[in-house]
Amino acid sequence: MTDLGRDAWLDGEAGPVVRPYAMISGRTRPTHAELDLISIVIATGSGTRAAERAGPELNPEAVRILRFCHDPMSVAEISAHLDLPAGTVKVLLSDLIDQNFIASRSPALDARPAHQILEAVMHGLQAL
Amino acid sequence: MGSKRSDPVLPTAVKILIAGHFGVGKTTLVGAVSEIGPLRTEEILTDAGVGVDDLSGVESKTTTTVAMDFGRITIREDLVLYLFGTPGQERFSFLWDELAVGALGAVVMADTRRLGDSFTVIDYFEARRTPFVVAVNCFHDGKIYEPEEVRLALGLDAGIPVLLCDARRRESSKAVLITLVRHVLLQSQPTGRPA
Numbered sequence: 075m076t077d078l079g080r081d082a083w084l085d086g087e088a089g090p091v092v093r094p095y096a097m098i099s100g101r102t103r104p105t106h107a108e109l110d111l112i113s114i115v116i117a118t119g120s121g122t123r124a125a126e127r128a129g130p131e132l133n134p135e136a137v138r139i140l141r142f143c144h145d146p147m148s149v150a151e152i153s154a155h156l157d158l159p160a161g162t163v164k165v166l167l168s169d170l171i172d173q174n175f176i177a178s179r180s181p182a183l184d185a186r187p188a189h190q191i192l193e194a195v196m197h198g199l200q201a202l
Numbered sequence: 203m204g205s206k207r208s209d210p211v212l213p214t215a216v217k218i219l220i221a222g223h224f225g226v227g228k229t230t231l232v233g234a235v236s237e238i239g240p241l242r243t244e245e246i247l248t249d250a251g252v253g254v255d256d257l258s259g260v261e262s263k264t265t266t267t268v269a270m271d272f273g274r275i276t277i278r279e280d281l282v283l284y285l286f287g288t289p290g291q292e293r294f295s296f297l298w299d300e301l302a303v304g305a306l307g308a309v310v311m312a313d314t315r316r317l318g319d320s321f322t323v324i325d326y327f328e329a330r331r332t333p334f335v336v337a338v339n340c341f342h343d344g345k346i347y348e349p350e351e352v353r354l355a356l357g358l359d360a361g362i363p364v365l366l367c368d369a370r371r372r373e374s375s376k377a378v379l380i381t382l383v384r385h386v387l388l389q390s391q392p393t394g395r396p397a
Binding site: 110111112113114115116146148150151153154155159160161162177178179181182183184185186187189191192193194195196197198199200202 | 212213214215216217235239241242243244245246267272274275277278281282283284286300301303304305306307333372376379380383384386387390
């Protein structure tokens with residue numbers, strides 16, 4: 075049943091040769107458990123400089139994330155724009171946060187949004 | 203406008219889930235109101251996440267991915283709303299856990315031709331006490347049901363808003379979201395007046 079023609083993967087249409095888990099050394103759980111799809115992150119000044127250097131301490135995906143996050147960006151948007159699974163993005167971001175290359179703001183996950191936030195959302199939707 | 207920010211002020215983000223079965227119009231609704239996309243994020247399903255059922259047909263794969271379409275509405279400079287379309291089948295319920303945590307609330311989209319497909323996700327939000335509304339997407343030619351008929355068919359409490367919508371239309375989709383936020387506001391106000 076071997077079909078070398080179909081399974082040969084070293085051609086232009088093979089897609090990524092590096093699987094997501096390989097980018098993050100087989101880890102599946104981010105060390106920053108607070109990271110959510112709607113956590114908002116931004117590259118710090120040192121993160122921006124590190125991405126410009128693209129030194130050996132950063133893997134290519136980390137560099138891509140830092141370059142993408144010069145403005146505030148959600149985990150979901152990073153995942154979508156860089157075509158990385160959300161779980162992989164969270165693991166990479168955890169490392170970058172520990173290196174002080176990324177600043178983050180995560181939602182309170184133990185409660186619903188506060189009343190004044192709800193009211194602001196309501197007014198914002200009505201004004202759309 | 204310096205290029206360096208030493209102490210960035212990051213906006214607050216809130217999320218609303220748009221739940222429902224395949225083809226019910228989740229991505230259409232998101233696209234009707236979102237200022238971007240809709241964009242797609244993927245999560246990898248490992249064997250541990252899938253449970254025992256539905257790997258048949260995937261043959262040799264040990265992992266697969268589940269895609270979620272989402273959109274964004276900037277409410278204010280410091281407040282951003284995200285809408286996540288979430289698959290309604292039970293085998294994706296591990297995803298709902300992550301999505302529902304901290305969510306403002308949920309829209310359950312229903313199709314009167316397949317109302318039974320909405321039970322699982324409604325049960326889930328009821329059990330979790332996630333506030334939700336039911337939006338019946340009337341995009342197809344067919345009998346239009348009254349919201350009260352749908353409420354009876356789904357066995358919903360009188361307090362849960364049920365409305366008809368056309369997810370292709372921005373105003374209609376906006377009305378769905380506004381109904382949800384109003385519903386959540388009433389619940390967050392113990393002394394609030396009845397609607």
